[in-house]
Amino acid sequence: MLKMIDVCKTFHKGTVNEKVALDHLSLTVKDGDFVTIIGSNGAGKSTTFNAICGGFFVDEGYIGLDGEDITFVPEHKRSKYIGHLFQDPMKGTAPNMTIEENLAIAYLRASKGQHAYLSRVSKKDKENFREALAQLDMGLEDRMKNPVGLLSGGQRQALTLLMATLVTPKLLLLDEHTAALDPGTADKVLSLTRRIVSERGITCMMVTHNMNQALALGNRTLMMNDGKIVLDVEGEERAGMTVNDLLAKFAQGAGSELDNDRILLSTQKTVSEQKN
Amino acid sequence: MFITWALIQNALELGVIYAIIALALFLTYSMLNVCDLSTDGCYTLGAAVGAMVAISGHPILALFAAMGAGICSGFINAFLQTRMKVESMLAGIIVNTGLYTVNILVMGKSTLSMNDTTTIFTMMKDLLKDTPFAGAYKLVVALLFAVVIALFLLLFLGTRLGLSIRATGDNIAMVKSSSINPVLTTTVGLCIGGAMTGLAGCLLGEYQKSVDINMGTGMVTVALASLIIGETLVGKKSVAVRIIGVIFGSCLYRVIVAIALRFNLPASALKLVSAVIVAVAISMPAIKEIILLRKTKLAAMRKHKEMAVWDQEQRGGSASC
Known part of the structure; x- marks a missing residue:
């Protein structure tokens, strides 16, 4: 369970560029929840993710994961139990290392004890990697000795997803992780995400600019504006909601800024939905 | 004969010892992607500390002392780069400058002679006295160290820490989201690099039976030349092949130098x-x-x-x- 209480973050404090990125944000995510987050650019979605994963320390407030206070735990320690995928597929993998070595890093992060730093990947682990890669259905299991830099963006993002979930995380943060991919590949990565998350009941938060996706995926939808959560729907209320309802709700929450945001929040359907 | 076996053997001995420095740069420059410019001073530091300990009668301890001194130098370098956020090149130059004084302090004067000192080389000479390898005792010592270090490096780079060091040099964004502490990986990488450089300095000092305060000048360029020759020769292959390539590159560089010297090229031209x-x-x-x-x-x-x-x-x- 993730708990954020009254979290505040202001960038460039005391300068003309001062920007309140998170404004007394409070949020509770239950175990097994799949939360989608929408909001215009600069609404604070990515900032929220960075606050959770420790990209910076917040100015005020409490962040807890499974009852443990992680407000001032450094990023590399949090990433032991928080998986984070970025929009840029190049960010999540080391290009000059092989697929196998990348997976080994992701896998070994779970090893504990005093010999953890000197632990190595065994033959059996490599077999497990091969099986996991085969699940991606991209033929990567036969290219384990290839450097990751040779893969396409979609393949790299799929691999990053696999690495983030190789050891089941307590929380998975997906920051528009399909936005930089072509529609076909984006679909594939998305269905892969859906499968992995539901199979293992991973608690997951996903930022998207696609309103259809926001309602179709997961069990709860948040809308952010100006560093605040302006809409939080789940259950029946969410089930009966359409994209237009969502836009109307957004107008209530954010007032006049809707006109700008209608452009930014794409209502375009994904390829698979069009096919159906 | 123009090129004699003795000439080649001499080049190989030096090449294999210098290969240890090239391997240190392989770890810091190629793997960790940090330009460690403290090599010159660190190398002399290893030679100075090693010589002092060997002269006082502890030839084996000298090797460990040199490595320990190298680790200290690497640690200060890493501390400046990671905790104090000093640019990596600048941190190396700062450490390098400071080490000059430290080296003078260690040695007490600007040159040390080890003509009558028991060193790892003289010990090996005694050991191999009546064997067919008696003439090549220097090469045996050099090879022994280079092979042990190459094997260590190969095994180390396959561990979690080793992979993390490689990832730190490859993609820092990925490292932070993979529960790797980049401060730790940079520090460990530079300390190991320092230990290797210090050891090489100690070996070279004992090899030529003298230590000079200026013996390290330009060493980083020489080691980089060896590293680049090696890396270019083998190309983008597995780590094991690249390590062998670096050792080979270092030997090749020394052979080129030896041949150049045969053409009556002044020794001072080598740096150019x-x-x-x-x-x-x-x-x-x-x-x-x-x-x-x-x-x-x-x-x-x-x-x-x-x-x-x-x-x-x-x-x-x-x-x-």
Whole structure:
């Protein structure tokens, strides 16, 4: 369970560029929840993710994961139990290392004890990697000795997803992780995400600019504006909601800024939905 | 004979010892992607500390002392880079400058002689007295150390910490989201690099039976030249192949130097040769790009000339109409 209480973050404090990125944000995510987050650019979605994963320390407030206070735990320690995928597929993998070595890093992060730093990947682990890669259905299991830099963006993002979930995380943060991919590949990565998350009941938060996706995926939808959560729907209320309802709700929450945001929040359907 | 076995053997001995420094740079420069410019001072520090301990009668302890001194130097370098956020090159230069004074303090004067000192080399000489390897005892010592270090490096780079060090140099964003502490990986990498450089300095001091305060000047360029020759020879292969390539590159560099010396090239010219090798090797990709662009341009110009002629004819035709 993730708990954020009254979290505040202001960038460039005391300068003309001062920007309140998170404004007394409070949020509770239950175990097994799949939360989608929408909001215009600069609404604070990515900032929220960075606050959770420790990209910076917040100015005020409490962040807890499974009852443990992680407000001032450094990023590399949090990433032991928080998986984070970025929009840029190049960010999540080391290009000059092989697929196998990348997976080994992701896998070994779970090893504990005093010999953890000197632990190595065994033959059996490599077999497990091969099986996991085969699940991606991209033929990567036969290219384990290839450097990751040779893969396409979609393949790299799929691999990053696999690495983030190789050891089941307590929380998975997906920051528009399909936005930089072509529609076909984006679909594939998305269905892969859906499968992995539901199979293992991973608690997951996903930022998207696609309103259809926001309602179709997961069990709860948040809308952010100006560093605040302006809409939080789940259950029946969410089930009966359409994209237009969502836009109307957004107008209530954010007032006049809707006109700008209608452009930014794409209502375009994904390829698979069009096919159906 | 122009090139004798003794000449080659001498080059190999030096090449294998220098290979240890090249391997240290392989770890910091190629793997960790940090330009460690403290190599010169660290190398002399290892030689100075090793010589002092050996002269006081502890030849084995000398090796460990030199490594320990190297680790300290690497740690300060890493501390400046990671915790104090000093630019990596600047941190290396700062440490290097400071080490000059430290080295003088360690040695007490600017040169040390080890003519009658028991060292790892003299110990090996006694050990191999009546064996067929008696003449090659120096090469045996050098090879022994280089092989042990190469094996250590190979095993180490396969561990979680080793992989993390490689990832730190490859993609820092990925490292932070993979529960790797980049401060730790940089520190460990630079400390191991320092230990290797210090050990190489100690071995070289004992090899030539003297230590000079200026013996490290330009060492980083020489080691980089060896590293680049090695990396260019084998290309982008597995870590094991690259390590062998670096050792090979270092030996090759020494052989080139030995041959150059046979052409009565003054020893002082070697630094220039190293500098040119490094400069050319590092600028190779850019040079290739420029040549390729020129080729494309020339080919296009030739084609455009024909098109211009054709264009002129068309114009001429239309004008006469």
